[in-house]
Amino acid sequence: MSVHQEIKKVTTHTLTELKRKGEKIAMLTAYDYSMAKIVDASGVDVILVGDSASNVMAGHETTLPITLDQMIYHAASVVRAVNRALVIVDLPFGSYQGNSKEALNSAIRIMKETGAHAVKLEGGREIKDAIERILTAGIPVMGHLGLTPQSIYKFGTYVVRAKEEQEAQRLREDAKMLEEIGCFSLVLEKIPAQLATEVSASLKIPTIGIGAGNGTDGQVLVLHDMLGLNQGFNPRFLRRYLNLFDEIKGATEQYITDVKAKDFPNEKEQY
């Protein structure tokens, strides 16, 4: 039996164990109760309440506008639905950068008000103090390197990061540092597959990739993207498992047709 099948509740230690046994970790995002219930029932290992909620739930162009209060609302809804998966919550832009005391307060609010199991922060050496301070409170932290969408205005575009040696070397060093200070895992977003494989092999903590090839210890996708709810987003790394946009549109069109034709509700559908 795989570790995945044996586990009743996934913890941060389960992820280390999965890496040790060479079993890949499956992570997906969720932002609301109903979707989280389905995703958890599917047996996914980790649910990330990502700040991608800013894009897919609220329609913002970037992840920057979402607030800590809004993240807490999404995370609390997800936690109410979940029995098995580890739930990790993104600290949103502006809730941790440049002030480790504020970072700790933000992380404490997430843990207290949502019941989630861990937080995720974007960045390396520039947020080391913030991560260390959160860790002192016993809050598990997941790191996030490579393309870090909260810094989109610094990068200018969503292209692949760390293709040049200087940036790749910085990423290697940041990954080691995040492991050394105590992060339990690390997201590697949109970096060359070879670099992600090398970094994953050099760490004991599991790496979770998105657009980082098959050499990471696990994979994550944004739920709305992999279900095809989001028609305009077509990066090369995305595999679509459904076309829910068309499915839902078809169902709602049928509903409209039935109402207009006075076919709904019928005799059995009334009191």
Ligand code: KIV
């Ligand atoms: O916010 C998010 O969904 C994320 C994943 C893409 C890793 O950070």
